[in-house]
Amino acid sequence: MAEMNIPEKGGKGGKKRSKKQSTRVDLTAMVDLGFLLITFFMLATTFSKPKAMEVNKPAKEEDQKVEEKPIKQSKTYAIVLGKRDMVYCYVGADDDPSVKVDSVTFSRSGLRSMIVDRQKAVQEQWGNKDELFVMIKPLPESKYRNMVDILDEMAITGVKRYAIIDEFNPIDSLIAVQSGNRLRPKKGFTSLEK
């Protein structure tokens, strides 16, 4: 126990006796404090660890450009990201003005179910849902969060083939105009593309 016995000196001879005092200290408060700080450090260490999302962009090699096989439109799905967290998706067709464009939001019943439905359709037509190719086209005014969300959505729904595309076809332009989005990036940007 945390007690110290203070030896008494010189008991005899009627000398002055010092009063015996307990040296016990109540440590409860100290223990409380200790555990409080432990809790703080535990929470601060483990839970604030950020995660990384790995993105691989295709290399831009002009000289050794391999002509890739065009993808059948029935295997594609275009997702256009607009401002105010809106998403517009359609089954690709460059020049078909009657294409049906769905506008949805980032939610389980919205975008998620659209992707899953499309996966099912591809599964039925081609026998393998991994044949689906998703083209992600963020408009300049969409937020960075939207891009992260859509990439996340690809991981959640298990879409194997997708790409972020910065070129817009006439349908995308039409979507942008109708939804009040700007199509061209700010002046002075993406001057490197050419």
Add this chain to the structure above:
Amino acid sequence: MAKIKVARKSTAIDMTAMCDVAFLLLTFFILTTKFRPSEVAEISIPASTAQIPVPDNNILLIQVNKEGQVYMGVDDQNTRNRALPKIQSEFGVQFTEAQAKVFRLLDAFGLPISQLPGLLSMESNDRAKAKQAGLSLEVVPPNQSEFMRLVEIYRFANEEQRIEDGRPPEDRMKIAIKADKEADYEIVNEVIAQLQFKKINKFNLITSSRGAGDSGEAKE
């Protein structure tokens, strides 16, 4: 009737051992905690279900805040040290010995390079409070943007350091992008486009983790 005498026992418990344990654990947590470095910009990162941990060291961290201002820094001090003379010659600025010392300890910065010496000679408190305008992404032919030139310098410096240390090529500096969730896509896209121009095609986007349960649900 004889009363049964119940021996009175003290309710005080000896807390010494418990106290010892508490402080032992406390010491452990204090020592293992890596405190967040002082941040150059306030950034609230988006959430994702990605589970890959961010590499701890040897990263080039590019930060984009809500307003689309870009900040950059490397965590490796040797790389900073090597980059220093190159920055001076590339951008035609001169650092005093004191400024160079500050630069080696500076985690990240984001302002036109011509203003960098001014930032470095500030008192450390003022520097933390100083509003930095962000690195310039503007390409003025024939020069590339200051951002791109800086990326180039840091990568080159890091590569030199890696070779000198005899580390394998897998130990190259990784590129991490930490952007605010409300940052405009076009700014982040421009940063990525400029990095791709520098033949960097692999990035880590830093996100906070989110449980699989609430993923994809509309936020706010």
